[in-house]
Amino acid sequence: MKTSYHKLKNFINTPFGVILLVAAVVFGVEVLVMEFLFVFVPVIQASVPPIAFNFLDAVILTLAVSPALYFLIYQRIHADAEKLRKITESAQDAIIVMDNHGRVSFWNEAAETIFGYTKTEAIGKELHKLIAPEKSLNAFNHNFKGFQETGEGPILESVREVMALRKGGEEFPAELAVSALPINGTWHSVGIVRDITARKKRENLLRERERELTEVNEYLRNKEAKEQALLASLGEGMISTEIGGEIITINRVAEEMLGWKEAELVGKKLIEAIPAISETGNIIPPENRVCLNVTAGACVGPLTDDTSAFVKKNGESVPVAITTTPVIIGGKCSGAVIIFRDITNEKELEKTRRDLLSLASHQLRTPLSGTKWLIETLQREIHGTLTEKQGEYLTQIYKINERMTNLVHDMLGVLRMEGDINPAKIEPVSIQTLFGVITETLGNVAKEKNITLEISKTAESSIDTDSLLLRNILECLISNAINYSNEGGAVLVETKRDGADIVFSVKDSGIGIPADEQRQIFQRFYRATNAKTFDTKGTGLGLYIAATLAKKIGAKLTFESAEDAGTTFFLRLPASAK
Template sequence: MNSRAPVWRQRKALFSVLFVSLAAALLWAAAAYFRGFEQTHRREVESQLTAVVDLKAAELARWRQERIGDASLFAANPVFSRLVRACFAGEAGSEDVLRVWLGRFQAAYAYDAVLLLDSGFRKRIVIPDRPERAISFVSPASEAQLRAGEVVLEDFYQSDGDGKIYLKVLAPVLDGDAGSSLLAVVGLRIDPNVFLYPFIARWPTPSLTAETLLVRRDGTDALYLNELRFRRGSALSLRMPLARTDVPIVKAALGARGVVDGTDYRGVPVIAAVRPVEGSPWFLAARVDAAEVLAPVRERAWLAAVVAGALLLAGAAGIGFVLRTLSARADTERVRAAGALDESQARLHAITESAQDAILMMDGSGNVSYWNPAAERILGYTAEEVKGRNLHDLIAPQRFHAAHLPAYREFLRTGQGAAVGQTRELTALRRDGREIAVALSLSGVRIEGAWHAVGILRDITDRKNTEEVLQRALEEKAETNERLEAASALAHHMAHEAEAASLAKSQFLANMSHEIRTPMNGVLGMTGLLLDSNLTDEQRRFAVVVRASAESLLAVINDILDFSKIEAGKLELAEVDFDLRTLLEDVAEMHAVRAQDKGLELVCRIDPGMPTFLRGDPGRLRQMLVNLIGNAIKFTPKGEVVVEAAAGNETASSLDVRFEVRDTGIGIPEGKLGLLFNAFQQVDASTTRQYGGTGLGLAICRRLARLMGGEIGVTSVEGEGSTFWFSVFLRKQEHSRGEGIEMADVKGVRILAVDDNATNRLVISEQLSSWGVRHEEAESAAQALRMLHAAVTSGDPFRIVITDMQMPVTDGESLGRAVKEDPLLEGTLLVMMTSLGLRGDARRLEQIGFSAYLTKPVKQSQLHDCLATVLGRSRKKGRTEAADLLTRHSLSESRRRSFRILLAEDNATNQQVALGVLEKLGYRAEAVANGLEAVEALRAAPYDLVFMDVQMPVMDGFEATRTIRSDAVRLQKRRVPIIAMTAHAMKGDRERCLQEGMDDYVSKPIVPAELAAALEKWLPTEEGPTLLPPSPSVATVEALPVFDRVGFETRLMGDADLIEEITRGFLEDVPTKLAALAEAVRQGDPAEASRQAHSLKGSSANVGAVAMSAVAGVLEAAASAGRIEAVAALAPDLEAAFAVLEPRMKELLR
């Protein structure tokens, strides 16, 4: 027994060391694996929560901005403001229009309700129309913001009416006519159950406990705003004190951002990502129960614990069995010990054999000592094949041997290393030679003085393959970008190579356009002249058919060429200065005859407050207006055609202009509206047969509108009429000309406007108001007579009556007879405006006693000149002396006859056409056959304007223009306007003409209206630069108004700061310019003297210095004529005018 004691102790120690070593190794490996998995899983959950809360917070912030943007559409819409004002004033039909507008808006944007409230915040319109309790819709806090013109978004609230939870957006509608005071409020009520609550509740992946929370601070609490997953009815009812800093959503309300741990409203531990919603009082949290997050970790921990526990139990059982049997005899002891060891190994083997991860063990030499079935499955070697073989040589790829060997030797020596106790991702080599990605957790165990390694290895090939696929996708994206850049460079290179061919094609098209338009010019021009000659009825009928056919063919050619250029991207927009009012009036005048022939009222109106001196492409703008107005007249058998222009969004340098052409014509079926803007399509075939047309006009208009930064559209009711509209983006002129017409002649005069058409009365009223006229309106002749008698009785009679011809019951002619036959009214001046001018009207009206007779549409400048002339005649001749009837033609006839015009054109037919058209327009012109003859003609005599053909023999138009503009050839004392005339209609023609020194460009065939517009634009406004009016004396200056202070302040809209700034700058600038003028006189330089005088004339007129501006204008004329001695004589008068003006203007300085 004593002899067996040492053996027993030896065996006990051996078995204990083996058991502890194996258990420690397994426990260490399990612990390392557990820690790595827990950290990785936690990071994934935090990343998901952060992504969810960031995405939802950004979407909520964007949603708020979109709702405020929806409401701002009403706050910034002058058309809506005018419609609301009309509704509140009780105008018929206005409320129905508002209901339709608001109803469409509510349906399109899915608002729960859209409300219109008056300035007292009382409900006037509710969409949808449903009974509601009379509850205040606007909180007191919001009322102040709305009156200040701000859009308000009222947060979540519970309605006192139906108990539901809503949000609302309130937009002020300002009354522009009442100093931007609050006119109404548009309210947009939002049901959060439609979008907000479902959006907040959505979660991207399946989860048992995840949810999103939205709160706002409410006093000392955080108030929950949405319905919670585990507590119904929580919205606006559940609160959490801000002192509860263990709750994540409270941390968010206190400014926290990121991932936090805590307990939620149920008292359950959670992990949450929190952040505020930018631009709002809201705070957002995305949270999930900690138990759900840790569930996978616990499962892995349980597995590790089972394995470790099984090992420990097996070891303990084995040791106990050995200790119990060691007390027996030696043989029995050995047998029983062997049995216990076998049993222990079997149990350990069962555990390791069932593991899904490979469990490996190396001895102190690096050879495999253990290899479980999972290792066989993952690496392909059986346990028998690897036992005793070096593990490193088996599974490590050859390329890693050199790098791994030093670390491996260090482990065998010390049991330490960078990989020990860590989970590393490595590449392993399978038996079949295929490399796989693995995650290896390595632990060291010291057995019998040597370090053994225990490793747990997991196959992560699928995960790595997925990562590689993503990486390849990124690399392919980069390669695709590189290929796109290469393709772009190639395309750029090919574009350069194609440019030469494109230029040749463009030149060909230009020449063909010239060849097509030149004979058309002859056909149209000669037909027009033929119709003005004495023809038989049959000949005239034939000639009219020829002209109509030629005009139709030219329209088709123009439409097709324009459409082709637009489709090919060859159409470029010009950017020049122009006057929108003049353009619109010219277009209306072009269509006036057609409207009169059909008995239609043609009315044009421009928003009085809108800038009209703009920069853009007036030609294309005119083209769109001509098309739309022409269509409106074509499809309107009776009634009126109204053209309106109004400003939209406006900045300091630009504005959007919206044009509307409204008619009372046949209308368009609703089902056909979508076809209108398609190329080569009309409403139906019968329309083409009855009215003609290519079907390209509206398609071209749509493309032009989009090229000019706008859009085009139409609304129509079949049988009632249509409204076509389009918008364009235009820039303001940097140095605008004065937009008003001189008001001195008619300011303060009392005038009565009589017209049964409300639109016409509005237009005339706005024009008269802009000139400072005291005016009133009457809608019938009977009302006008009553107002005339009442004015005479009051001692303040009307000086002028402007009347329409066509009125019900009593027309304008009968009204004129009644006025002239009444002894109390016979001194009243009469002006007739008619849409239906007929032969004999002028003579008959003159006999009745009318002073003027104008055909609509009447330009604003024409009406002003007419009124001023009528008043001037009456003051000069007296009431008893008859004066000739004033018409629009007599206003400009004498001025036109005084101009000298030179025409340079090599084609005899074109010469005849152009001279004939100019003669019909009332102008006198002389013709030459080439550019050289034009230069010689200008050397021989002065001309006011030159029309220059581009393609001519001997010397073309470009070379002639350069010669005329050359400093070496002093052909004129002033710059004569040169207007190009060419059949070219291709890209770049206009720009080249302007670059060569020409001033403008008209195309052939000649269009009389276009030619007339060019003449009006470029001919001088005074009779001639060489005619010098007599010099005004100081007494004359004193007789003129020294300072029109009211006009000056009105132009600057009463802005006191701006008035003072401009006044101070003017008073400081004038002495400098007077000194420069004196120096120019001393040097004998008339050009510099003219420039200084011109500057003084313009600046004086702008500040209301009437007398000084008049003297500067006379001085400028003298300097332009080269009469420096006259300038010297006038200079003291200019200084005297400023001396009188200066103290008056200083009164404006504070």
């Protein structure tokens, strides 16, 4: 039923069908008019005789009127076709019609541009061989037969992306919409093809960008997570601030240490939200806070401070060692990071150590000083004259006691020095005063051994350093020079300027240091073999202490020596701290 209807419809669409239809219509109209005239005119006007239906006239009339009508209809159709042609030609997309045999029957200008074939080249060719890549031909062949008969196929009535072939063999991505077109009872198809090369490129680019963005995002997320984890796992408290000192973040350790939650502190000024107290227990005024310089925006630092305590939320205080570092981004100060750790234990340990040292010194020295003074009292023969042997033995006991005293003195010195976490002071030290004190301490020791201690005059008046540490070093060097010189020898101390440095030298004419032992001489408890036999009192700690203290004040301690030819020690340090 459907097929016969389609057949009729297709037939009518042919020019012959149109003419036949027009003729039929004209003929029909004529018959109706004639009939009308034959029946009704005599009724209206009785005088007029009925007009007989003349078949020949009707045929002649039909033949005369039909072409005119047909021409009018053709014109109409032609105008439509022309309009359609203009539309298809101006289209950006290729519009291609394929006939029932799979050949090109329509090929617009866009098709010429897109595929590279002119109309003449394309029309009548097998469409798929022309524009479909090899690999898609199978599917086409498979489906085409069905389409030829039924006008149906899997790619109809949808828009899909396919690969198409240009003249020259270049493949390109295209968007294809196909509709079935029944013409004269057979199935044709109209394809609209859009070249989407540029769009694909844009899409690929977009996808690439998107992928990159995702990667960057991922990277940043990872980085942030790592940083967060780092901050969280940091064993020390951390607060970061804006340039004006307003708190941006505080880590978990800082929260626990201070008793505040991050949310309670963010946006507040650090120096107001977290007060600090000094070692004496007084609140440190904001303008004196060590971290202020950085948090107020001045780009100095890192600044360190271990003399204050932070006040916690509950009002208690916690002694902290603080390091404040400016955050410099693009050469500009943009805030600060304050790292701090709880030093309660260190402070307690430091106090215990100090107390213990003080007590140990006292407890060890008291019996030693008692022995010393009682021997001296006996030696002064206040309680009767001593025999020669008694005198000799008392001298021995005195020496033993002195050795013990020196050992205690040096060991306590080492303990004090090694436990001392305070930095060396830097202050102007008068060289004359320094040597005055040293002469007072060591003058008698030299005199007892009949050794000339000569401290030469110098033009240098002052040096920037830690006076006590410098004195300890020089005393050690000079007393060594005295101890390891033979009676009647001389020790010469000189002070000279060398560029920006001052060099102290202590020269003796003593036993010297054997060449193969010179490397070990600064080691703790090391005593050169010749020194051990020459002076049994030494502890092997003097030069160790001197070298350690020299390092602490930024001085260089060196020596020149040859066995039995004396030793000269050189202590070189900058004259000025600036």
